[in-house]
Amino acid sequence: MAKGLSKSFKKALWVYHCNSGSCNGCDIEIIAALCPRYDVERFGIKLVGSPRHADVLLVTGPVTRQMKDKVLRIYEQMPDPKAVICVGNCGNTGDVFFEGYNLVGPIDNILPVDVHVIGCPPRPEAIINAVAKVWVKLETLEAK
Amino acid sequence: MTEKTTYRLPIGPIHPALKEPVQFEFEIDGERIVDVDVSLGHVHRSIEWAGTRRNPIQNLYLAERICGICSYCHPVAFSLAVENALDIQVPDRGEYLRVIQGELERMCSHMLWAGVAAHEVGFDTVLYLTWQMREKLLDLTEYLTGNRVTKAITMIGGVRRDITKDMVPKIQETLDYFKENFEKIRHTYLDDKTFKMRCQGVGVLTYDDAIKLCAVGPTTRASGVKKDVRVDQPYFAYSDLDIDYITPDILTGEIHGDVYDRIIQRLLEVKQAIDLMEQCLDKMPSGDIVAEPKPAKLLAMLKKAEGEGIGRHEAPRGEVIHYVKLVSGEENAYTWKVRAPTYNNILPWIPMLKGEQIADIPIVAASTDPCMSCTNRVAVVDRDNKYILNKEELHQMSVEKTRRLLK
Amino acid sequence: MSFSMIRPVLVQLFKKPFTNKFPVKYTPKSTTKLLEAVGEGKAQIIPPVETPPGFRGKIQYDKEKCTGCRLCIRVCPSNAIEFKPKEKKIKIYLARCTFCSQCNDVCPVKCLSMSNEFLLADTDKYSKDMIVE
């Protein structure tokens, strides 16, 4: 990554949220993080409606057969540099959906995941905490 | 050429107006929708199949993750099914606690829906307002159960956590907050010009269609069908409480079955939920909260049991029904069938959407409060590269229509 | 049109904001430096919304007490618990945990409990912090 990029990049992480088959638990917590109580917009984080505008991809869910290529397509459509945060345990490892005939996850089998958020579902603070981890990661990348 | 051409417009599976993956294919003529086709399956996680490979206690938590928004109704319907199959009698206090949790979830879900509906008509300020109020409910949920979303409170034969005397003031405080602010929400939704213009006469579901297509929950009640499992059939402690059917004519005196009526319906249900919770707190008897407090003993009992049963519960979106068959000598359930409310509310989308404009798709679809992860999940597809519309654009159109109407 | 909005706006101006500014008010210039400063005690992080009693957070395991009865493995809905046959102890993968606390209920010696810790995020899902043994 080019030097100096992360400074401006970090200040306005635009987020695209993709649900790959989760139970909505994590999804509503992501929206809750955007709402008044947690208000992540003070960090310049914004939920956008198109992957082509996004810097960070938030993925939830254990990836169903139908969604696999769609998730991949979204990832490919995102411009570089990009980061992927996997929210919730079903995306991390499958959680209660650890076996099934219609699942192809976990997500890190399909996409390179940068930060895993653990929880079922994680509290909005845990998601903000994950964003802080992404900042740290960006900074270390730039320092190199 | 005089022949009219129609276009096919796919929306979904990933679409900003749709919070969950589901795919619509619209046949459109200009801005009018001529035909609708829905394809599901993007969130099919093979839950029912997995449930036959695990024991009923594990299934409770699997059922909870069918849907994160109604994370209480599924496990409770499952345990009702098991209780019916085995004839387990739940202690009275347990029944009352179940009602309180159920009504708390209903308030939570309807507030969430109110926010989403506001977002779909392009009125984001109200989204933030309702979600701010909803945080109060989430705090209460966390206080009573230990997590904001997944409650993990149901146990076969009762509940896992009691409400002690020192917890009551906090519940009362939250209910009072909602009672004080109810008029504010009602005013925002029902007296607002924008809402009236966008919602009245849009997405009409007639009484006959609602019955024929087997619609459930607030969707069918807003069309005037009196169908509410809480009142239809005695279960939990609902039969002890003062409860009656709620239809939008209580407030307005007439039924149109449009989106506006569905908003009224849900607001009235929030009010009813507050009332029911207060009644429960008053009447709650003392005693046990669960029939068999030792999970290990319960498992042994379930292993020997044989029988089948159905469990029905009125979830925020409508009737949930679980069918369970248990075979003796096997710890795992033999068959487990889950019917989530949205499953029955998919077909009513078709009469609702036909003849409407494209910009109305989000609000009409959202008006049934679809929960695709329950059913299994809407999307834009670029088949044949004909016409692609993403959620953002759809939302934009929605906003533009509001502005146009306001002029 | 009446000016019904003026009152709420004025009230809002002087009210304490609803937002809980966790962890800091705005994006820090350098998160790494901020974390260092917090470590040294020079800076402070605004705490998250308080968790109520009985919150189901990261699981805690009292290894001494555990008898290795394997009941928790039987009720765990997501197979998060692994049995170590040599030591007759268990190993819990947090990345698989559903935080339902069913294992706490079933444990005959009460060696499992839930803590208040919930800020769990890591670049590696099976890292040391994410396994309880």
Place this chain on the structure above:
Amino acid sequence: MAEKKQLDAKGLVKYFKDEFKTKIKKTTVKKRVVGLEKKESYFVWITIDKSIFKDVIKHLVEYQFPHLAVVSGNDLGKTIELIYHFSLDHGQKFKEISLNIKVEIPKSNPKIETICDYIPGALITEREKQEMLGVIVEGIPDSRRLFLPEDFPKGVYPWRKDGKGMEKVIKNLHEVKK
């Protein structure tokens, strides 16, 4: 709907027994008592022969338009049992009856008539039964798959107990370890 007299749970069983005689194989009425006021709820289970299935539904619709909740199914080895879960008398306080109609069909020839002509709302659940249990619903207006993806192998039915072909599709997500 109001012309006919309303039946209680036992009356309902009697009505069907009188109408179809021996073709009704088994009937059970289950009662549950709940709450402090001890209100009763009824669950009626009726097992019928396949030959009269469509007739039963016809009679039911004529008696009162029922609410079809869902169709569930069991794999019983040689046969497949389909259970139609209806609810009657809704809209009257605490009087609803749950009616569950069971039909057994042989696995070698798993065919059943559609009920979409009487109850249009049955379409989704019938489509689901086709893909999950391998039941062939005759005369179904829309026979596409519902939940399963298009690339899902043919002839594999997840809810069948014999598990034929399932090993190809099952995946364990936990197996990915360091």
